[in-house]
Amino acid sequence: MTSHKPLKSVSHNFGHSFISLMNYIDDDYFLGHLLKQARKTKCNKLTVDILKNIAEPTELLTDQIKSSIEHWNKWFPTLVEGSGSTMDFVSSATMTIEFDLQQTRPYSGNNDYLESPFMCEIVIVDDRKKKYKHKHEGWWFPETKYEKLVLTAPTRNWRVQCLNEALCFVSSFVGADSLVLRNRQLLVAANR
Known part of the structure; x- marks a missing residue:
């Protein structure tokens, strides 16, 4: 029997998977690509409408970032259904990833890399207008240099x-x- 209750864990699991080591594209992780583009454009916040597969601002949307977002958004219904809930219960689902570009520190494993703090929040609103939120926070660094992308x-x-x-x-x-x-x-x- 389907339930609304699993949507809370879906909000956690989608965000956790999205920012994890499983989201590797070409030569870096998703967060590395996003942070590199954020530093380049000075845009520090990405907003994704998961159901509509729309991400903003466009300044952050490199080919790698767009393809990754599309891939994970397509997986979202599978995650919802596999959790014991149904997409019929989901009115909206958004993800916001924000970096603090003013803060950097050397990565402890290699001082050549500068990491910045980030926050990733998933908000799912069900058909009863109840919100299921989860926020992940941490530090990340790009693993490729600007001049050496491949x-x-x-x-x-x-x-x-x-x-x-x-x-x-x-x-x-x-x-x-x-x-x-x-x-x-x-x-x-x-x-x-």
Whole structure:
């Protein structure tokens, strides 16, 4: 029997998956691409209407960012249905990702990378106008430099992608923040 109750966990799980190590595009994670574009354009806030597949502002929407948003938005109904709820209960679903571009600090694993704090909030409104919200917060850094956007060796890119997928698979079972941080450190080292 379908229920409204799982929508609370959907708001958590969608955001957590979206900003996780599973959202890797070409040569960086989604948040890395977004932060790099935010720093370039000085636009620090992305808003996504998940149901309508609309994201704003357009200044932040590189090809990688657009394709990732589209992919995850298509997955949203599967997540809702798999949770024991139904899309019939969902009136709206929005995601907001915001960086504080005024704050930076060197990444502890490599001082060449500057990370900034971010917030990702998912808000689902059901057919009864009840809101289900979840906010994720943390720090992130782009793993590619502006001038070097593509890895030079295709085999190296393939190895990094395989390592990334394996580490995401393992961390999805463990779920420990320290393991996720270590995964990113290993990927940065492998990417050199």
